[in-house]
Each structure stands twice: as C-alpha cells, then as structure tokens.
Amino acid sequence: MRHFLRDDDLTPREQAEVLRLARELKADPYARKPLNGPATVAIIFDKTSTRTRVSFAAGVASLGGYPLIINPGESQLGEKESITDTAKMISRIAKLIVWRTGAHERIVEMAENSQVPVINSLTDDFHPCQILADLLTIQEHKGALAGLTAAYIGDAANNMGQSYALGFATAGMHVRLASPVEYRPRADIIADAERIAAGTGGSVTVLSDPVAAVRDADVVITDTWVSMGQESEKQQRVATFGAYRVTPELMAQAADDAIFMHCLPAYREYEVAAEVIDGAQSVVWDEAENRLHAQKALMCWLLEQKEEQQ
Ligand code: CP
Ligand code: NVA
Numbered sequence: 001m002r003h004f005l006r007d008d009d010l011t012p013r014e015q016a017e018v019l020r021l022a023r024e025l026k027a028d029p030y031a032r033k034p035l036n037g038p039a040t041v042a043i044i045f046d047k048t049s050t051r052t053r054v055s056f057a058a059g060v061a062s063l064g065g066y067p068l069i070i071n072p073g074e075s076q077l078g079e080k081e082s083i084t085d086t087a088k089m090i091s092r093i094a095k096l097i098v099w100r101t102g103a104h105e106r107i108v109e110m111a112e113n114s115q116v117p118v119i120n121s122l123t124d125d126f127h128p129c130q131i132l133a134d135l136l137t138i139q140e141h142k143g144a145l146a147g148l149t150a151a152y153i154g155d156a157a158n159n160m161g162q163s164y165a166l167g168f169a170t171a172g173m174h175v176r177l178a179s180p181v182e183y184r185p186r187a188d189i190i191a192d193a194e195r196i197a198a199g200t201g202g203s204v205t206v207l208s209d210p211v212a213a214v215r216d217a218d219v220v221i222t223d224t225w226v227s228m229g230q231e232s233e234k235q236q237r238v239a240t241f242g243a244y245r246v247t248p249e250l251m252a253q254a255a256d257d258a259i260f261m262h263c264l265p266a267y268r269e270y271e272v273a274a275e276v277i278d279g280a281q282s283v284v285w286d287e288a289e290n291r292l293h294a295q296k297a298l299m300c301w302l303l304e305q306k307e308e309q310q
Contacts, residue, residue, distance in 0.1 A: 002305045003111040003118045004298060007128040007167035008192060012200050015170050022136050022297035034303045035065025035095060041299070042094040044070045044077070046101040047228045051264060052121045052129070055291035056098055063296055068094065087113035096299060102229060117302040124229065127159040130263045131167035132294035137287045138219055141259050146172030146201060150219040151254070153210045154244045154271050157183040160223040160263055165193035165204055172200035178213035180240055210244050214253045221261045222246045222271045238270065246272045251281060259283045
C-alpha cells in the first residue's frame with residue numbers, strides 16, 4: 001500500500017499526476033467525492049498548526065468526508081498507547097491517517113502498522129505536503145517546473161530544506177540550498193536528491209553563500225530559523241543565521257521576475273524582511289491556499305491506488 005511520508009515516495013510521473021489533479025480540483029472543487037459517506041480521515045497533531053489543520057479539514061470535507069482532528073494530548077497515543085497499537089486501531093475505522101509529529105521514525109512505524117494510507121503532514125525531517133503546494137504555486141506563476149532554479153536560504157537541515165531537495169529534484173528543478181555549514185541537509189538525503197535529479201534533468205547544489213544561491217534564481221524561498229521543538233536554541237540560531245535573511249537587496253540578485261515563497265508562519269525581520277514577504281514578488285498567500293488543492297489531490301490519488309490494489 002502506498003503512503004506519503006517523504007517527497008520521493010512519489011515518482012516524477014506520479015508527482016506530475018498529483019499536481020495535474022490538484023489543478024483540476026482547484027478549478028472544480030467538488031468534482032471528486034472519494035470520501036462520500038462521509039468516511040472519516042484521522043488528522044493527528046503532536047505539534048501546533050494553522051494551515052495544515054484548516055486545509056486538511058476543509059479538503060476532507062470537500063471530498064465528501066469527515067475530518068476527525070485529534071489535537072496534542074487528546075488521545076492515548078504517547079505514554080499510554082504505542083504508535084503500533086494506535087495505527088492498528090485507527091486504520092480499522094478511518095480511510096486515511098494524516099499525522100504531524102516529531103521524529104520521522106514515528107510516522108514510519110505508523111505506516112508499517114496501518115491498513116490505510118498514512119500522510120506526513122510534517123515531521124522533523126520532511127514536510128512533503130508543503131512541497132506539493134509549493135510546486136503547484138510555482139507552476140501557476142511560471143508555467144513548467146523542469147529547468148527552473150529555486151534558491152532556499154536559511155536552515156537547510158530542517159524539514160523544509162530536506163523536502164525541497166527531494167521534491168524539487170523530482171520535479172526536474174535546479175535546487176540551491178544555502179545555509180551555514182552545520183545546517184546542511186543530511187548527506188543521505190542529498191545523495192537521494194542527486195540520484196533523482198540525475199534522472200529528471202534537475203540538480204542539487206549545497207552552498208554557504210546566500211548571494212551565490214540567489215543569483216538569477218526564478219524562485220527564492222526561506223523558512224523559520226527556529227522550527228517547532230527548537231525553541232530553546234532560539235538565541236544561538238538567530239545569531240548563526242543573521243546573514244541568511246531574505247532582504248530586498250538579496251531579492252535583487254535573483255531574476256527580475258523571481259517569486260518569493262515561505263511555507264509560513266513567518267517571522268518578519270528574522271528570516272525575511274517585511275518588504276519582501278509583503279511585497280509584489282511574494283506569492284505566500286497563493287502558496288498557503290494551494291495546500292488545500294494539493295492535499296485534496298494527494299488524498300484522491302492515494303485512495304485510488306489503494307482501490308486498484310484491492
Ligand atoms: N506551513 C504549515 O505547515 O503551516 P502550519 O504549521 O500552520 O500548519
Ligand atoms: N520548519 C518549520 C515549518 C513549519 C511549517 C517547523 O518545523 O516548525
């Protein structure tokens with residue numbers, strides 16, 4: 001059974017198909033009702049969320065289903081019940097499991113013990129639903145994806161940096177990741193992204209200089225310097241990442257028609273200047289809305305795959 005835990009769980013052809021379906025559903029939101037019943041989708045949060053919560057709840061409802069939201073601390077999962085037992089129980093009733101958690105191994109265990117597809121809605125290592133939404137947004141603003149250059153500036157060791165490497169390579173894009181040396185993506189993830197890029201015509205470049213990364217890029221991206229769970233490191237991180245703020249001067253090094261993206265929530269005057277995120281090149285609100293359309297497409301696709309197997 002297919003799950004979506006990492007960006008490279010979709011082949012290039014499958015990723016393109018999900019994005020095509022996302023465009024179809026954006027144009028005609030109620031065209032597909034695979035959850036008609038309504039069937040339940042369990043959406044579990046071990047960390048806080050605005051976009052993921054709203055977009056999955058609305059998306060499940062518009063596919064004809066019922067979104068069962070389980071907030072941090074509301075279920076037996078954790079101290080009282082194992083991930084394995086939770087997966088076995090929930091997947092007897094729900095049609096899909098969507099989970100935001102910490103260590104990536106946790107969602108792997110959930111998927112291994114689930115009878116229904118499991119979707120990663122953020123772990124410490126990856127945020128693949130966000131990358132699908134970003135790809136949809138780039139397509140809308142730039143046309144094709146293959147051959148475009150995207151520069152990600154900031155914490156490249158976090159879930160966004162690592163997911164951009166895999167997901168953008170899958171789309172045949174040239175992805176540049178600029179960060180302090182100690183905040184580069186994991187070596188095995190870069191190796192996987194390079195292997196994918198070799199097949200799609202894309203490329204992955206890991207570097208330290210934000211100006212070199214951004215030069216002539218079509219897309220400039222950043223994310224918080226302090227991800228959920230890293231709050232105690234804030235002071236040190238703010239000092240380390242100071243040179244990686246996306247400012248108007250940095251944006252001026254990119255292509256004239258470059259777009260700016262951020263998965264949000266954003267911390268103005270830390271990773272991005274207000275003039276950039278609130279300026280004419282920013283597409284962050286399209287990006288946030290596209291979570292809905294991309295995730296609806298993903299859910300339809302995973303349910304279809306499961307049906308075909310049965
Ligand atoms: N981008 C994103 O996942 O936002 P939330 O944390 O608000 O869900
Ligand atoms: N890197 C951020 C993404 C938030 C959507 C975090 O993990 O907190």
